[in-house]
Amino acid sequence: MNKEIQVLIGGVQGDGILATGVYYLQVLSRMGYHVYGKRHFTSRIRGGNSAIIAYGSVDKKGCPKDDMDIVMALDEDTMEIYTKKLRKRGLLLYDAALDLKVDQEFIKDMEIEIIPLPITEVVKDKGKMIMKNVCSLGFLTRVTVIEPKLVESVIEDAFKDKGEKIVEKNKKVLQGAVNYDFTSLKGVNYLIEPVTKKDRGPVVIGNDLIGLGAVMSGCRFMAAYPITPSSEIMHYLSEHLPHYGGKVVQTEDELAAVNMIIGSSYAGVRSITATSGPGMSLMMEGLGLAAMTEVPIVVVDVQRKGPSTGLPTKHEQSDLNILYYGGHGEFPRIILAPATFEDCFYDTVEAFNLAEEYQCPVIIMSDSLRSLSYENIEDLDFDRITINRGKLEMEENLQDGTESFQRYKNTEDHISKRVFTGMKNGLHHTTGLEHGEYGFPLGPKDDYRGQAVKRMEKLAPLERTKGIKMYQEKDNKVLFLGYGSTFSVLQQAVKKMDRTVDYGAIKQIKPLPAVQLKKLLEHYDTVVIVENNYTAQLRKIIQSEIGYHHKLDSLLSYDGDNFQIEEIKEKIKELI
Amino acid sequence: MNKEIQVLIGGVQGDGILATGVYYLQVLSRMGYHVYGKRHFTSRIRGGNSAIIAYGSVDKKGCPKDDMDIVMALDEDTMEIYTKKLRKRGLLLYDAALDLKVDQEFIKDMEIEIIPLPITEVVKDKGKMIMKNVCSLGFLTRVTVIEPKLVESVIEDAFKDKGEKIVEKNKKVLQGAVNYDFTSLKGVNYLIEPVTKKDRGPVVIGNDLIGLGAVMSGCRFMAAYPITPSSEIMHYLSEHLPHYGGKVVQTEDELAAVNMIIGSSYAGVRSITATSGPGMSLMMEGLGLAAMTEVPIVVVDVQRKGPSTGLPTKHEQSDLNILYYGGHGEFPRIILAPATFEDCFYDTVEAFNLAEEYQCPVIIMSDSLRSLSYENIEDLDFDRITINRGKLEMEENLQDGTESFQRYKNTEDHISKRVFTGMKNGLHHTTGLEHGEYGFPLGPKDDYRGQAVKRMEKLAPLERTKGIKMYQEKDNKVLFLGYGSTFSVLQQAVKKMDRTVDYGAIKQIKPLPAVQLKKLLEHYDTVVIVENNYTAQLRKIIQSEIGYHHKLDSLLSYDGDNFQIEEIKEKIKELI
Amino acid sequence: MAKYQEYSNGVEPTWCKGCGDFSVLRSLQVAAADLKIPQEDLMVVSGIGCSSRISGYMDSYTFHGVHGRALPIAQGIKLANKDLTVIAAGGDGDGFAIGAGHFIHSTKRNLDITYIVMNNQIYGLTKGHASPVSEQGFKTPSTPQGSEDLPLQPGLLSLSAGATFLAQGFSGYQEELIEIIKKGIEHKGFSFINIFSPCITFNKTNTYQWYRKNLASISQEGDYDPENYQQAMAKLLETKGLVTGILYENKRIEKREETALTKAPLALGKAEFQKLFQALY
Amino acid sequence: MAKYQEYSNGVEPTWCKGCGDFSVLRSLQVAAADLKIPQEDLMVVSGIGCSSRISGYMDSYTFHGVHGRALPIAQGIKLANKDLTVIAAGGDGDGFAIGAGHFIHSTKRNLDITYIVMNNQIYGLTKGHASPVSEQGFKTPSTPQGSEDLPLQPGLLSLSAGATFLAQGFSGYQEELIEIIKKGIEHKGFSFINIFSPCITFNKTNTYQWYRKNLASISQEGDYDPENYQQAMAKLLETKGLVTGILYENKRIEKREETALTKAPLALGKAEFQKLFQALY
Numbered sequence A, B: 001m002n003k004e005i006q007v008l009i010g011g012v013q014g015d016g017i018l019a020t021g022v023y024y025l026q027v028l029s030r031m032g033y034h035v036y037g038k039r040h041f042t043s044r045i046r047g048g049n050s051a052i053i054a055y056g057s058v059d060k061k062g063c064p065k066d067d068m069d070i071v072m073a074l075d076e077d078t079m080e081i082y083t084k085k086l087r088k089r090g091l092l093l094y095d096a097a098l099d100l101k102v103d104q105e106f107i108k109d110m111e112i113e114i115i116p117l118p119i120t121e122v123v124k125d126k127g128k129m130i131m132k133n134v135c136s137l138g139f140l141t142r143v144t145v146i147e148p149k150l151v152e153s154v155i156e157d158a159f160k161d162k163g164e165k166i167v168e169k170n171k172k173v174l175q176g177a178v179n180y181d182f183t184s185l186k187g188v189n190y191l192i193e194p195v196t197k198k199d200r201g202p203v204v205i206g207n208d209l210i211g212l213g214a215v216m217s218g219c220r221f222m223a224a225y226p227i228t229p230s231s232e233i234m235h236y237l238s239e240h241l242p243h244y245g246g247k248v249v250q251t252e253d254e255l256a257a258v259n260m261i262i263g264s265s266y267a268g269v270r271s272i273t274a275t276s277g278p279g280m281s282l283m284m285e286g287l288g289l290a291a292m293t294e295v296p297i298v299v300v301d302v303q304r305k306g307p308s309t310g311l312p313t314k315h316e317q318s319d320l321n322i323l324y325y326g327g328h329g330e331f332p333r334i335i336l337a338p339a340t341f342e343d344c345f346y347d348t349v350e351a352f353n354l355a356e357e358y359q360c361p362v363i364i365m366s367d368s369l370r371s372l373s374y375e376n377i378e379d380l381d382f383d384r385i386t387i388n389r390g391k392l393e394m395e396e397n398l399q400d401g402t403e404s405f406q407r408y409k410n411t412e413d414h415i416s417k418r419v420f421t422g423m424k425n426g427l428h429h430t431t432g433l434e435h436g437e438y439g440f441p442l443g444p445k446d447d448y449r450g451q452a453v454k455r456m457e458k459l460a461p462l463e464r465t466k467g468i469k470m471y472q473e474k475d476n477k478v479l480f481l482g483y484g485s486t487f488s489v490l491q492q493a494v495k496k497m498d499r500t501v502d503y504g505a506i507k508q509i510k511p512l513p514a515v516q517l518k519k520l521l522e523h524y525d526t527v528v529i530v531e532n533n534y535t536a537q538l539r540k541i542i543q544s545e546i547g548y549h550h551k552l553d554s555l556l557s558y559d560g561d562n563f564q565i566e567e568i569k570e571k572i573k574e575l576i
Numbered sequence C, D: 001m002a003k004y005q006e007y008s009n010g011v012e013p014t015w016c017k018g019c020g021d022f023s024v025l026r027s028l029q030v031a032a033a034d035l036k037i038p039q040e041d042l043m044v045v046s047g048i049g050c051s052s053r054i055s056g057y058m059d060s061y062t063f064h065g066v067h068g069r070a071l072p073i074a075q076g077i078k079l080a081n082k083d084l085t086v087i088a089a090g091g092d093g094d095g096f097a098i099g100a101g102h103f104i105h106s107t108k109r110n111l112d113i114t115y116i117v118m119n120n121q122i123y124g125l126t127k128g129h130a131s132p133v134s135e136q137g138f139k140t141p142s143t144p145q146g147s148e149d150l151p152l153q154p155g156l157l158s159l160s161a162g163a164t165f166l167a168q169g170f171s172g173y174q175e176e177l178i179e180i181i182k183k184g185i186e187h188k189g190f191s192f193i194n195i196f197s198p199c200i201t202f203n204k205t206n207t208y209q210w211y212r213k214n215l216a217s218i219s220q221e222g223d224y225d226p227e228n229y230q231q232a233m234a235k236l237l238e239t240k241g242l243v244t245g246i247l248y249e250n251k252r253i254e255k256r257e258e259t260a261l262t263k264a265p266l267a268l269g270k271a272e273f274q275k276l277f278q279a280l281y
């Protein structure tokens, strides 16, 4: 019996492929498995091939394994593209209505078992074409020997909002698949072992957790412009914020979005926007304004494959440079990179706190895989949620004076108190021009450096954090560091090694946790930065800020997908 | 007798201060001096203090010296702000209509000579208030003992377009100053030595030379949105391009500007836009599109003090990061930094060639001081102007085929031939999506890496150029490198040292001339990068790309003005 | 009664003597005083340009943003706190060139904001470039052969974008201007006020004199009905936009719900958290 | 006579079966064929969106730019080479949201370009978000409580921005559409063609059926004079924009000078150089 199963379900985009996969993940989750799901899709709405990888396992994974136990093909493209991803003695399922199109040699060499399934036949017989996804699910769960009652419960929940009738119709199709008289099905060795009966929680995507994190951290406003792969954050908040006195505005463009949240945050509301690369390019001016006026904002960049429009549905980690260096002139910003699924939640909470504590933009740097992948979530720790609004001046402490409020007062930690419009005696001016402590623009007799230094130095404490989370420290000679979704693949690679390797995740990207990083670079002979881009962006940043070129090494991939675990293992083997 | 003279003329903005200074520079130029002029101004149109430093010298300078020989005050702010800039035994001239406002102690210590001049009186007597600039010029040239005929010739040329009458009126005012009965004027020791009678050419600003460079290199289109300190490039081209079949469009914003020149260049016209920091932030998306579609464009960024609106009339070199790293995703670009006044011309010519040879954006990174300072220009070498359009496919070579043109054909040097709309048999698709050799977007079966590598690798040859111009190589232990306007101050500092110091200018900023730079870093014990920003941007880039942290050192200033020569000398002394 | 001086912070404007914007500033101060808007509830947001410096002279909460983005910022503030009186202000370049998209969309969005454009038909701050409302043939350093196309008609544009309040004023007619601004502020919804505010330094065509000669006023017309959309359109066409007064006010339109996001509690309890967690299923 | 097939590059569109954009593509191909535009002189520029993929299916020179910027790119091309027939095309989000400023300014600039918007009142490519022309109350994942404000009226906006040609079409009326596109291309100046092109996947409100029911057509009206600006305005107001046909064409307006920058010689001789050098004095 297997402790894990990974299925790729592929078919024509828009044909419910995604749903089949997600239902299957939900089934596995209710059985007590940890699940992970990854979409392969394109920028077309209907037609073309799309696929979902559904992975269930006794242990938490956070990324797919390299090969498939089962490929379920609902179109011919799926056979053509994905059969070769099957493991030795893997299983190819396909809709019997299709012609079988496979590389016979591969099938033979790999001892692939092939089973045609009467999917179209059963759908036609028992229901409507739109129920193909449920029918596929039925067959898939049957092949993997899953208790039909459990599958039914998932279908019931999925359709209950649509009424009893729809539920019944779908159940009928499901049963059609489950009870199909089917002799060739015996002997299938993909039975998996239900580890526990405990439901492992809802199956959601990273973007949902960012949304939830925002709600829980007191964010009450979002302005955004839709873009793949970040829109789900807007969807989540559009649905939930109104219940908590909040609001979402879909703006005319990203320029409006970032400036609108500068306005709302200035007025006292924790605010967020979310976008992807192209929108980030447009938000550079706004980031600079927020930093210059010391207005806290939270900006999510869900990276996709660039440059330009690039490949909107493909994965890459190539926006790091613009996030770290972008925007004209010099201004402070904080960048956090959620490395795990749960991080999407906790880092968002932290982002709002850091934004208000340091009064500057905080960027949550996610990526396509971190944000769009499905996982089940068992638990989030309510007690880890704190809300720290930083230095605020209370209205009652404001004295009526002849002078306006010193919004940019020099202080030891370079951070000044904020007030919000509506507070008596807090009147002051805010400008993107270089200004003095009262906020007014400087004139020819002034020294222009004071506030520049204040802004740039206020983040210094963050250089001393433990922004790198070490997962294994066994005093080895080599350290592997990943960030964002790359980390999970790294983790799996290490776990699959017969030797131990030290590894960790860089979670605070800016300011780099310089003190910790320097220590690590001192300690290890080699530090490998694992990233999904062409120019080794994070490694180069570390080289720039800290040095140790001779110890730094890279593992890079930029093919629009996650690393193969094997690629990372190869690299590890090469080095230890 | 002095071999140089530096005068600061200050007064109320809008009162013709700039004109007085420029006339004075023209006078000096006609006497055979090399001249340099620098403006101090603010973002207000009238009122407030403004000043110009006018510097004439037997040798070419490219930057001001630290102290003034003469301060001419036409308002009280000028006395207050600038008297302290006078050298020992310097001269303070002021309009007798003002109250003298100076620090008496300073005057005494520094043995400053003070002469009130009846400027307002003479203007009122002989002409109109608008002629105050000419009157000031009269007194200034008299104090510095300049042949009145020469001054008259400058005034004649300046006003000849306005008609005989105006010329005469101004001459009358000039003579009023020159002939004023004025006993206290004897004994002034600022007589300067006319080195040669040769006219040293027109007095212009760097932006004019960028404009001229564009016209000469065959640029026939500009789209731009006005912004200080880059607008003069648009003014120059608006005036001159129409005579050569060209055109300038003032767009609704910078997004339109950069996209419009992508369009025109795609269609075959050498095209340019110019902006400053805030506009650069808005053009990031466009840069990425140009790079992705391999459309050559030339973008001038005249840097000003940031971040955000910052200090629009002040100097800084802090856009380097966004130019080098900005834009989402990874794409190639070339950055040139004109180090000298003449470079503004030659580098612009080169920019257009590189853009078309490498089919990517080329950024001319200027700065406020490089672009707005006045110098006289004796000569530009016509024979250095070459036009190289890179790989173009001729219409006659295009074969009628069933397939469309391979615009992005893989080649050994990663550069493909271009065709322009209107050419028969050259039809093809261009997109910001990731594409293949024919230009069409890729699908799920394609490998996404090919064109990415092609784009990123095509600039490799530029890493082997001599992009650093060495001005002195005497096998010393320390090397100082400047770029943009910073270089000129460095050069003057070195020249004023009693010891020799090696120094040079980094002219090709991206790709860094890695081979040359590595050699230099090997050779020297210490390499100091001199730059006008807070975070040592270029030094950090060198650290990132090449390393040698232990050898790299910085000299930084970010006060909105150029380095003082003395500051650089101090640093040199410290190190050698 | 509040005095307009209370709304002045005493900072001396950087404007040229005689600039039309002085009158706009004063009118805004008088309007605020007449309406007794508490200083702390008054929010003035501006972009970049000579005119946009206006926010720096008001004794209230003031935000001087970046070029062309006054309206998004102002909307963010209004959404955050409906109790504020939010004024957005700027120039014709700020509003109709780089900010044109936001102008259209703010109008459509119809939040209760008053948008004041100091229209001098030129870019003052960059020393006299053509603006989208400069006349055809207008010569500037960027248009030495004269501006090529016809000027935009801000009034028409705003009506087409669904304006619920449109007025035009002139710096030279301060009394009318004060009234207009007051009405604009009182209007529940987005009120756009296009003010002819001469740039005496760079615009030698559209001077005070020129406006006095060319501006019609509807205030004098007895039968003008500001609630008549078509009439407003026609009036603008007839006068080529050279008209002052309250051109259109739609009092019937359903206003969108206002928000006081600043009032929403930040922290949610454990029960609420669990509810949200359950909702993930 | 050229065949419309010659203008198809044979690439299979990524559009959903039944998408309105197929009809627009075909109409454009037929129009090009009817007008015998040489393929190499035809330039199709688009933004980003489902509809913007149209450029990838035309066998001509084609440029698929970035979201919202089709018009600036198209204008750059037209300015470079007046001999080209330049078509800009895209969606309602591309043109009226992120591209709103360029839409207004391209209209004002009035270059001889034809701008085709495939208006499905939704963002198709991002899977169904509200667009600026979505109806009030329209529910999408970003507006689960319904779109809050009134839709923009592209026709009115374009007229207000100084359009010299405005037409509206419907994917379901292909014959009319072909005629309109041909007229638009023939118009000397900026021609804006707003086409109702249903998104059958995400917009369940504004369907083919819905348009058939709600669209009026002026082609049937005998007394409609497309040269009458006010009438065009009135017609748009009366129909709430739901009307097809050529609404406005201004044939009198002086066209701006066209440029052929590609024809200008690049290299200038020494004499010219010296002249320019002298001009620096």
Ligand SMILES: Cc1ncc(C[n+]2csc(CCOP(=O)(O)OP(=O)(O)O)c2C)c(N)n1
Pocket (backbone or CB within 6 Å): B225, B226, B227, B228, B254, B278, B279, B282, B309, C048, C049, C050, C051, C052, C067, C090, C091, C092, C093, C094, C095, C118, C120, C122, C123, C124, C125, C126, C131, C199
């Ligand atoms: C992104 C950006 N582009 C350009 C500028 C330069 N700039 C400052 S103000 C201005 C236009 C000013 O015109 P207007 O808005 O009409 O204001 P006015 O000065 O006439 O009152 C421009 C182009 C800028 N600050 N930011």
Ligand SMILES: Cc1ncc(C[n+]2csc(CCOP(=O)(O)OP(=O)(O)O)c2C)c(N)n1
Pocket (backbone or CB within 6 Å): A225, A226, A227, A228, A254, A278, A279, A282, A309, D048, D049, D050, D051, D052, D067, D090, D091, D092, D093, D094, D095, D118, D120, D122, D123, D124, D125, D126, D131, D199
């Ligand atoms: C700068 C930027 N922001 C957002 C996006 C995401 N995006 C792609 S298409 C689109 C809107 C599509 O709507 P529309 O223009 O109406 O075209 P349709 O798909 O409906 O034909 C958006 C928001 C993008 N590509 N670039």
Ligand code: SF4
Pocket (backbone or CB within 6 Å): B045, B046, C014, C015, C016, C018, C019, C020, C021, C050, C051, C120, C124, C125, C198, C199, C200, C201, C202
């Ligand atoms: S330049 Fe014009 S707009 Fe600016 S302050 Fe002076 S008069 Fe006013």
Ligand code: SF4
Pocket (backbone or CB within 6 Å): A045, A046, D014, D015, D016, D018, D019, D020, D021, D050, D051, D120, D124, D125, D198, D199, D200, D201, D202
């Ligand atoms: S999603 Fe809508 S607009 Fe896009 S192709 Fe499908 S039907 Fe057309």
Ligand SMILES: [Mg+2]
Pocket (backbone or CB within 6 Å): C049, C091, C092, C093, C118, C119, C120, C121, C122, C123, C124, C131
């Ligand atoms: Mg203006």
Ligand SMILES: [Mg+2]
Pocket (backbone or CB within 6 Å): D049, D091, D092, D093, D118, D119, D120, D121, D122, D123, D124, D131
């Ligand atoms: Mg659409």
